Each structure stands twice: as structure tokens, then as C-alpha cells.
Amino acid sequence: MCRRVLESAWILGSFVLAGTGPSAWSQENLPTAPLPVVNDSASGASQAQKPAAEIPGSIFGIVVSKDGEEYEGVRVTLSQTGHGAPPARTQITGSDGGFRFAGVAPGAFKLTISTNGFVTQAVSGVLHPGEMYNAQTVVLPVAIAASEVQVTASQTEIAVEQFHEEEQQRVLGVIPNFYVSYVPDAPPLTVKEKFSLAWRTSFDPITLLAAGAFAGVEQASNTYSGYGQGAQGYGKRFGASYADSSLGNLIGGAILPIVFKQDPRYFYKGTGTVRSRTLYAMANAVICKGDNGHWQANYSGILGSLAAGGISNLYYPADDRNGVGLTFENTAIGIAGSAVQNLFQEFVVRKLTPRVPHYKAATP
Secondary structure (H helix, E strand, C coil): CHHHHHHHHHHHHHHHHCCCCCCCCCHHHCCCCCCCCCCCCCCCCCHHHCCHHHCCEEEEEEEECCCCCECCCCEEEEEECCCCCCCCEEEECCCCCEEEEEEECCEEEEEEEECCCECCEEEEEEECCCCEEEEEEEECCECCCCCCCCCCCCHHHHHHHHHHHHCCCEECCCEECCCEECCCCCCCCCHHHHHHHHHHHHCCHHHHHHHHHHHHHHHHHCCCHHHCCHHHHHHHHHHHHHHHHHHHHHHHHHHHHHHHCECCCEECCCCCCHHHHHHHHHHCCCEEEECCCCEEECHHHHHHHHHHHHHHCCCCCHHHCCCHHHHHHHHHHHHHHHHHHHHHHHHHHHHHCCCCCCCCCCCC
């Protein structure tokens, strides 16, 4: 029976170990205020009386996040080059994320889009006489590497951006590595985000493939003989293997962390001596961060393992079901397995996970 639990723990551990921009906006989405009539200060003639090559135009666009959410309060600076170029002009985006420069002299220009805590973007182009130039949608990514960030965007927006990046983490670009945070002071997960991680991990194609592979090995060795052989026996083994993984994710990674207000993720340390990092990784098998940011006993993980083991008695063959004593024994084995998984996370997995952002190291 221990073999079955160890195999299930291996499945769960492998995923803990292991685990665009918006489309351009059409012109009608942007401010459509009419261009003002600009008087020639030298002759007093109206814009309509100017030579065609000198008729001013306008430049407009919209600033959004990677998820398409409009950013209000972003600084947009228009500068033009060449002889007699006018001084730079600056606008702040409105509640719809839009900006518009009217009465712009024809010629080359550059837009600089910036705000604290975000990566500055630049858009260059050439404005033709009388043209309404659409700068399209400008995506403003979060400057995650900043050591000290003061932003006009809310902390909630930054937390959402970091969470979306975490959902893309995969060892070797394939195996889910969602339950690891490389952000030392990452905000706690919301109820929705805890369920989202459990859901994504449970229904990831790699999770299903692993459950199928283990079911095949068990079928070949006639493990859990009460299931029988043939397609029906394989289906039962696959269902049991997948249920073990999904129950662990749902109970230990979402339901109990919500009840106890705890964070189910492993927080990468990354600095210090090998000894200090080793002790940190092993300790995280029995402690975790609470939603309040303080370290505490990992009730969610320990009780989640017990609960999943107890529920498994409902679908395993009668001869292979755990007694109460064996369930506690297997939970202890699972805790030891988590310590080993954390050691791999601390010293190996990050090197195998492409495009991991470089954050300031965590302090336990």
C-alpha cells in the first residue's frame, strides 16, 4: 500500500517540482474629439488657409496592460525632431487609457509612454499633413525587476500580473511549475487564484499523461488486482491515479488554504549558504506562509494529505484500502517527500525553468 501512496505522492511532487498583447483597438475605441482650428500666428490666417504641407494633424492611442485593461494616469510625451521643432508636449491618460495630441505639426515624432513601476515604451512614426495618426494599442508591462517600486497602478494590478506570469512557469518548458513563487514578498493568493492553480494543475495535459502512464505500469504489474485487467481495469487504475492527484491539489492546494488562510506555494529562497537553504527547504515541508505574511504550521498541506488518503478508501479495492494507522504513516512519508521536492526546487528546478523573472531573493 505504501507503494501506491508513494507513487501518488510522486505524481503530485513532480508537478510541484515541475508544478499578447491585446489586439489593436479600432479608431472608434479612442477619443474622437475634432481637431481644433490652429491660427497662423504670423499671418492670422486659419488652418484651412495654410499650405497643404503645413496643415497640422493629430496623434492618438490607448495604453493597456498585458490583459487588455486600460491604464489611467500614464504619462505620454510627444517630441518632434528637426529644425524649428516645437517643444515636447505631455499628456496623462484618462480613465479609458486613451491619449490624443491635436494640432501636431507634420513630420517625424516620438511618443514616450512611462509611469513608475512599469517598463517605458516608445512609439516612433511620421505624421503627414492633416493626418489622424493612430498609434494603436500600447502595452505597458510591469517592471518586475525594480528593487523599489512606487507605482500609480494599484497593488492589486501588480499582484495579478505576477500571478499570470507564475501560471506560465514550466520545467523544461513542459512540466507545470505553478506552485512556486520567485517573488520574495508576493501578495497572498485570492480565493479565486487558489482555485485557479488547483484547477490548472489538475487539468493540465501533463497531469493526465502522467496518470495514464502510472495506470499502464500498474496494469502491467497487476497492481491493485481487484481492479481486474482489460480496458475496464485500466480505466479504474487511471481514475484512481488521477483522483489521487486531483484531490491533493483541490484539498491541500485550494480548499484548506482558503479555510486556514494559508499560501500553498513554495517561496524560493535563492541566497545564503547551502546549509541555510537546505534547512529552509526542508522546513517548508511543515511550515508555510499565511495570508498575513507570517510563517506558520502548514495545516493545509498536512491535513490535506490525511483527507486525500482517507477519501481514497472510497475508490481503491477493498484489499488495498488504508487503515487509519496506515493513512497517518503515509502522510508522514508524504511530508518527507515534500522536503525532498523542496530541495529540488531550491537547487535544481529554477535552472530548468525557462524565462523565470529575476526577483530580489527571499528572506525567510
